Amino acid sequence: MMSEDRSLNFIEEIIEEDIKSGKHGGNVITRFPPEPNGYLHIGHAKSICLNFGLAQRYGGKTNLRFDDTNPETEETEYVESIKYDVQWLGFEWAEELYTSDYFDKLYSFAVKLIEKGLAYVDDSTSEEIAGQKGTPTEPGVPSRYRDRSVEENLRLFSDMKAGVYRDGEKVLRAKIDLASPNMHMRDPIIYRIKHAHHHRTGDNWCIYPMYDFAHGQSDAIEKITHSVCTLEFIPHRPLYDWFIEQLEIYPSKQYEFARLNMTYTVMSKRKLLQLVNDGYVTGWDDPRMLTISGLRRRGYTAASIREFCERIGVAKRENIIDVSLLEFCVREDLNKRAWRRMAVLDPIRLVLTNYPEDQVEIFQGENNPEEENGGGSREIPFSRELWIEREDFMENPSRKFFRLGVGLMVRLKNAYIIKCDDFRKDEAGNITEVHCTVVWGTRSGEDNSGLSVKGTIHWVSVPHAKTAEVRLYDRLFRVEDPGSGEGDFKEYVNTESLQVIPGAYIEQDMATAEVGKGYQFIRKGYFTLDKESTPEKLVFNRTVTLRDAWAKEMKK
Numbered sequence: 001m002m003s004e005d006r007s008l009n010f011i012e013e014i015i016e017e018d019i020k021s022g023k024h025g026g027n028v029i030t031r032f033p034p035e036p037n038g039y040l041h042i043g044h045a046k047s048i049c050l051n052f053g054l055a056q057r058y059g060g061k062t063n064l065r066f067d068d069t070n071p072e073t074e075e076t077e078y079v080e081s082i083k084y085d086v087q088w089l090g091f092e093w094a095e096e097l098y099t100s101d102y103f104d105k106l107y108s109f110a111v112k113l114i115e116k117g118l119a120y121v122d123d124s125t126s127e128e129i130a131g132q133k134g135t136p137t138e139p140g141v142p143s144r145y146r147d148r149s150v151e152e153n154l155r156l157f158s159d160m161k162a163g164v165y166r167d168g169e170k171v172l173r174a175k176i177d178l179a180s181p182n183m184h185m186r187d188p189i190i191y192r193i194k195h196a197h198h199h200r201t202g203d204n205w206c207i208y209p210m211y212d213f214a215h216g217q218s219d220a221i222e223k224i225t226h227s228v229c230t231l232e233f234i235p236h237r238p239l240y241d242w243f244i245e246q247l248e249i250y251p252s253k254q255y256e257f258a259r260l261n262m263t264y265t266v267m268s269k270r271k272l273l274q275l276v277n278d279g280y281v282t283g284w285d286d287p288r289m290l291t292i293s294g295l296r297r298r299g300y301t302a303a304s305i306r307e308f309c310e311r312i313g314v315a316k317r318e319n320i321i322d323v324s325l326l327e328f329c330v331r332e333d334l335n336k337r338a339w340r341r342m343a344v345l346d347p348i349r350l351v352l353t354n355y356p357e358d359q360v361e362i363f364q365g366e367n368n369p370e371e372e373n374g375g376g377s378r379e380i381p382f383s384r385e386l387w388i389e390r391e392d393f394m395e396n397p398s399r400k401f402f403r404l405g406v407g408l409m410v411r412l413k414n415a416y417i418i419k420c421d422d423f424r425k426d427e428a429g430n431i432t433e434v435h436c437t438v439v440w441g442t443r444s445g446e447d448n449s450g451l452s453v454k455g456t457i458h459w460v461s462v463p464h465a466k467t468a469e470v471r472l473y474d475r476l477f478r479v480e481d482p483g484s485g486e487g488d489f490k491e492y493v494n495t496e497s498l499q500v501i502p503g504a505y506i507e508q509d510m511a512t513a514e515v516g517k518g519y520q521f522i523r524k525g526y527f528t529l530d531k532e533s534t535p536e537k538l539v540f541n542r543t544v545t546l547r548d549a550w551a552k553e554m555k556k
Helices: 010-021 042-057 076-088 099-115 126-132 150-162 211-221 231-247 269-277 292-298 302-312 323-337 508-512 549-554
Strands: 029-032 061-066 096-098 119-122 171-174 189-193 207-209 226-230 253-257 339-341 347-352 361-366 377-382 385-389 409-412 417-425 431-438 466-473 498-506 518-521 525-529 538-544
Touching: 010 042, 010 226, 010 253, 029 042, 029 226, 042 061, 042 076, 042 226, 042 292, 042 302, 061 076, 061 099, 076 292, 096 099, 099 119, 099 150, 099 171, 099 189, 099 207, 099 211, 099 231, 119 150, 150 189, 171 231, 189 211, 207 211, 211 226, 211 231, 226 231, 231 253, 292 538, 302 323, 323 518, 323 525, 323 538, 347 498, 377 508, 466 508, 498 538, 518 538
Parallel strands: 029 061, 061 096, 226 253, 339 518, 347 431, 466 538
Antiparallel strands: 119 171, 171 189, 189 207, 347 385, 361 377, 409 417, 417 431, 466 498, 518 525, 525 538
């Protein structure tokens, strides 16, 4: 995945120094630790590529560890979707683990802190605890329960585990420093009571560790050498180190990098869930969502996402990446692998008046001119009546219009040069039919006529065409940063982010199109077969346009 001719990022520099000094025995063990409370998005893809990429580069391994400490929001469905996404991106984990695997061990760690006088059971309400924390400029004040004896704390914590108390009635707090300038060090909560069914442990537990307590200890249990987090966890690092030091366990180390922020989207699972629940999208895998499942359904390739993550790099400072870079990466990838096919999305009928009515010719078309030998070829039937794009005919053509108009000539791709003679309209004044004549002797590959035309248009034979529904997806938001400001981010949803074309015509061999394979509809963009497609109703999603239409729009 990683380019060997680029400079090292700062995490790679740290790892190389660690290997050189023999730290961690020269081992590199990373982890990807998602919470199974939603589907992964493009920001998680960056973390996946980083963690698995580091291990691959330095001959190490990566664990997939589910941070399942919040039973009310976690589901097995999310676990399975995460596993599928990681594998689809091209990575395999060394071990599949769960924080819930360590519940007994984490409980014993908490008991050890109590025994050392470094944790206590607090009966204060959440509001009281918040008030006791103080402010960034004023120290906190001790809870009246802070000086409970070790014996009393052990008994109360055991009762918490036994289900004696209701949710919120008691918590376990670490006893650290109420005057610390770091608010996270002011006696943080490390266990809370939640009488909720857990997707793996069922009802065995009614107390659950907080993230800050579970994270570092789980890393230590797995002997993670380089625990890579995003920048918002910098203030948590002293607490991460404190727990490891006090518990005298494996010295895992935390390192932070800038999370992925992108234009025209939101990067919060909570906000993505709102879009799903409020019906702005059809689900987590709606092709307008920048979830990995949504990108996959839209036709993005794993290679293009990996390339995007490589291009944006790993930084120490937050920045915003333009979504057009992601679109560029998938264009570059699909240009090399997508089969070319002709599809007419806004059809009008073209009749070749001098072509025999019952004649059918078979032309050959390359699957992909970017591949060696054109990637093979397919047969394209040609007949007297064709579908062409409405935009390829103009009743009163301008001087620079090089497509069809009365008296103008164009080449039909892979076929003949034709000349437009006249056209037909309906009662509403809409063009319904264009009449042309074939210029004989101009068949593609055999043309010795000496004629030169400036325009080439695509077409589909009427009697051989397959009908398809085509979904033209665009960016879900109409502003660059919908998550900023005080208003509701949903106010910026692009109501024109989906255009459905129910009656497009495509080449007949597209009846055997495959889900997950990319196709370039010539002159129209890159498309893929949707999972809802059936033999009776073909459905194609536009992955991306051939060019950045938004960049053009921004210049207006």
